[in-house]
Amino acid sequence: MRRLIDGIQAVFKTERRQSVFFTLILFAVGWGLAATYSHSLFPISEPLFQSLAALVIGTFWVERLFTPPRDALANAFAGLVFALSLLRDPTYVPPLLTGLTIYFGIVLVSAAFASWRQRGDAPEPFGRAYDLTYAFAVSGGRASVVYSLAFLATLTPLANASDEYALASFLVFWVTTVSLPHFIRQLGRLLGQEPKQHVGLVTSATSPMNVEALIPKAEILSVGDLVGIEDTCRLCNHSHPLTCYGRVLNVLSDSQIPQGAQRAQIQIYGAWHTHGDCVRKKNPLGLFEVADVLGVGQRIVRFSDLQGLPDQVQELPVFARHDTSVGYVLDRSSVEKLRFAIYPHQVVRRGNVVGVTLPGTDLAPQPVYYQVLDVATSDEEPTRPPFAMQYASAVQIGTVEAGGRFRTYDLTPYVRTPVWLEQEIPQRDEVEASRSIGVLPGTNIPVNVDFNALVAYHTAILGTTGSGKTTLLRTLLPKVASQGIKVLVIDSHDEFKTHDGVDTRCVLTVRSPDVSEAFKAFVESPELKTLLTQVGSKESDLEAAQKEIQEYVKQTPFGYIKDVWTKRESLTTSGKDKAVKRILDEFTQGWYPRSYLVRKPIENEDTDCLSVLDQWYAQSGNWNRPILIMKLHNLSIDEQRWIVGLVAERLFGLALEGGLTQFIPETGDPRARLCLVVEEAHIFAPERGFSIGTDENARRYCEGELRNLMLQARKYGVGAIVASQRSAFIDKGVLSQCNTLFAMKTVSINDKRVFEDFMDSDWVRLVTYLGTPPESPQAILVGKAAASSMPLIIEYEVSFPGEAGQE
Structure with missing residues (x-):
């Protein structure tokens, strides 16, 4: 059959x-x-x-x-x-x-x-x-x-x-x-169709693709209407009737034409024969090329919702989305970048998504999406109609594939191809929705993220204060945890509230330390006695140093760790003072952070910081939650650095004990098992020349452990997300390991220079104008975890609207 x-x-x-x-x-x-x-x-x-x-x-x-x-x-x-x-x-x-x-x-x-x-x-x-x-x-x-x-x-x-x-x-x-x-x-x-309605006559033609027409009755045509111009083919032996299809660019009144009439500017897409056969070549729009200028007096027909067009014409890519056309493609466009003119009375904003329907397989309509970077008025097109128009530039984000990813489409749009504003709602299944973190501005197109690549290949979230970094993290982290990845958050300013995801999070708050109590314990500890036996100074000097420290503790208790450093700087180079310095160094660099700070019982618990970390990693006890928030707001900067460095070292050690991670067959990427989230990364891994705090050893130790984790822990399933409000002050060795970037609103020129390593200058310029939560939570997403190989302006979800924008 x-x-x-x-x-x-x-x-x-x-x-x-x-x-x-x-x-x-x-x-x-x-x-x-x-x-x-x-x-x-x-x-x-x-x-x-x-x-x-x-x-x-x-x-x-x-x-x-x-x-x-x-x-x-x-x-x-x-x-x-x-x-x-x-x-x-x-x-x-x-x-x-x-x-x-x-x-x-x-x-x-x-x-x-x-x-x-x-x-x-x-x-x-x-x-x-x-x-x-x-x-x-x-x-x-x-x-x-x-x-x-x-x-x-x-x-x-x-x-x-x-x-x-x-x-x-x-x-x-x-x-x-x-x-x-x-x-x-x-x-x-x-x-089966509406009768043709002739609405005007051709009065002049500046080129085969542009004509002017006289419309006898005002308001019979409007901008964007689809029209046809009836003609006869001069190339065919049969002189077939020929219809040239186009769109109204503008309708103007003119004192030189009769009152009530109007003048219209029409852009021609191409032509079509009644019989569908012709010696003419077809252009990339699927229509026959128009090589000759249309004659004066040709009648113009208006089509309503494509009625009256042959079936073959209605199915062509050029008419696939005629109803939402906002402009047409200009020359000097390329595969990556699109230049297009905007019809009068149409509104296109930065960040909007536009599409161009291009011929796909067997000339089937294939929508290709672009994101608008800039909109401006220009007079650089002297051959264009003599009225003011806006021009826009956009960057290709590709065609939508299964799973929500965008694939680059290697075809340059044909000049004068219609450009339409994307407002449709693509179908999203439950799997895609779980991977979505927001939408493209002005649409309901979901922005899907590969959460495994987000962690395994490290991610940076950079933006000025109030740009929404913590708000974005609140959106990302539950979705990361839903992929079976354990998340440890270093919260240095108490920005993650305890009610955020109460079923998935546990909170560890490090108590404010008592340095005086710690020093007293150190003086009586076996570690000090071991040190005294190892120091090659005179026994009398060591005994004198120990007595002096004990006396100093009694007379002037240490309130903060910086008091210890103040005491050390006041010492001389005598034998006794050298011994005191050695003792103080051992306290600040070894015993205090490793034996006291991380082993001191945390708030409302009888266990210490590292023990909690071990239980959480082993998924045992009360700490069996996907997300662990470690609050360090009670500590000084130096103490926070010691904690973060020790935690990073411990996590790497636990990962090593777990052995090499598995690899995902579909992508070949290592499967992430653990994610370390570091807020205020410029504190814990500062760039050379920028330093806050007093303990240089704490800075070097913390920075070194973070860098070591990001360089070597990926193969063991450990990744990191670093966030900061000062991009320029983060160690370049740490940033260089981040394969995904969320660039948020940034004003500082020095901070914006960091973004140039991830995207070109057109995108870097836009970070100044990005929106902030709660009204307009925006970011530029680029990198391995993104759904497109090109940067994307996104509007991310706000998981907790009441606290959006709070940093």
């Missing part, structure tokens, strides 16, 4: 094949009729068969070589000449001429009425009468119908009275076969 259907479609694909098919049928029927009359299987010498053969051959060749079927006068003349050549008895010439004259009169009256309606002057209900007469004129005026009528008059004398019924039946079958399908097709096409 499928092969039968394909065969039928192949036969009726073109009008030429239909003509051959019907010709063969009629030839076979004529052979059978002549054989019946002559009682012979080969009636070649019979006058009836000769007339039939002449009619069949003449119908086919005259139809093909003479004139197009819709020209009623030419077809009638050709049919008359051919019919007269078949006459065998001059007695029947006057009746034949009389009958053909009456028939021609009917055809010509129908054609005249159809022409009157085509000028747009016929009111309803004459519109439907026009459809009927037009279909009759173009069908009844065909050469094959005229030949059939002439053949009827020619063969009547040859038939006997007893054979008149059979002959009449054959002639009815003949006329029906050659004319009825065409008539039904024409009538169905006309009744």
Whole structure:
């Protein structure tokens, strides 16, 4: 059955094949009729068969070589000449001429009425009468119908009275076969669409792609309307009717034209033939190229919602999204960057997503998306219409694939291709929704993130104070944890509230340390006694140093760790003071952070910081939650650095014990198991030349452990997310390991220079204008975890609106 259907479609694909098919049928029927009359299987010498053969051959060749079927006068003349050549008895010439004259009169009256309606002057209900007469004129005026009528008059004398019924039946079958399908097709096409409405005339053409038109009635056309300009093809042998399709760019009033009329500027996309065949080449839009300038006086037809366009034209990519067109592509566009003009009265903003429908596989419409970088007014297009227009530049983000990713489409948009504003809602399944962190501005297109790549290849979240870094982290971290990745957050300023995700988070708050208590414990600790035995100074100096420290502790208790440093700086270079310095160094650099700070019981618990970390990693006890928030706001900067360094060292050690991680077969990426989130990364891994705090050893230790974790821990399933409000002050060695960046609102020139390592200057310039939560939470996303190989301006979700924007 499928092969039968394909065969039928192949036969009726073109009008030429239909003509051959019907010709063969009629030839076979004529052979059978002549054989019946002559009682012979080969009636070649019979006058009836000769007339039939002449009619069949003449119908086919005259139809093909003479004139197009819709020209009623030419077809009638050709049919008359051919019919007269078949006459065998001059007695029947006057009746034949009389009958053909009456028939021609009917055809010509129908054609005249159809022409009157085509000028747009016929009111309803004459519109439907026009459809009927037009279909009759173009069908009844065909050469094959005229030949059939002439053949009827020619063969009547040859038939006997007893054979008149059979002959009449054959002639009815003949006329029906050659004319009825065409008539039904024409009538169905006309009744299935709105009648054409001619709305104006072409007054001038500056190029094959740009024309000006006079619109007699004001407000009959508006910007963006789809129109057609009727013409005749000058390249085809058949002079097929040609329709040039385009769009109204602007409608203006002019003092030089009659009052109430308007002047319109129309951009031409291309042309299409009624028959669909032409020697012209097709442009990338799927239409025939328009190489010649349209003549003055050509009539303009307005199409409403594509009604009136042939089916083949409606399916072309150029008309796939005609209803939301906001502009057209300009020259000097490329695969990556799009330049387009914006129609007057259309609004396009920075960050909006626009699309261009390009030919895909088998010329199927393929939408390609771009994100607008800039909108400006320019006069650099002198050949454009003489009115102010806006121009925009956009960067390709690609075509939407399964899973929400964008794939770069390696095709440059054709000049004057319509550009439409994306406002549709793509379908999203539950898997995609769980990976979405927001949308592209002005749309509902989800922005999906590869959370495994986000962690495994490290991520930086950079922006000024109040730009929404913590707000974004509150959105990201529950989604990261939902992928089976454990998350440890270093919260140095108590920005993560305890009610954030109460079912998935546990909070560890390090108590404010008592340095005086710690030092007293250190003086009595076995570590100090071991140190005294290892120091090569005089025993008298060591004993004196120990007594001095004990006396100093009694008289002046250490309130903060910086008091210890103040005491150390006041010492001299004497033997006793050297010993004191050594003791103080051991306290600040070893015993205090490693034996006291991380081993001191945390708030509301009897366990210490590192023990909690071990239990949380092992998913045991009360700490069996995907997310652990470690609050360090009670500590000084130096103490925080020691804690972060020790935690990073411990996490790396735990990862090493777990062995090498597995790899994801689909991507080849290492599977992330643990994520360390470090807020205020410029404190814990500062760039050279920038330093806060007093303990240089704490700075070097913390920075070194973080860098070591980011350099080596990936293969063991450990990754990091660093966030900071001062991009320029973060260690470049740490930032260089981040394969994904969320660039948020940034004003400082020095901070914006960091972004140049991730994206080009056009995107860097935009970070100054990004929105902030809660009204407009925006960021530029670029890198391995992003859904596109190009940067994306995104509007991310706000998980806790009441606290959005709080840093």
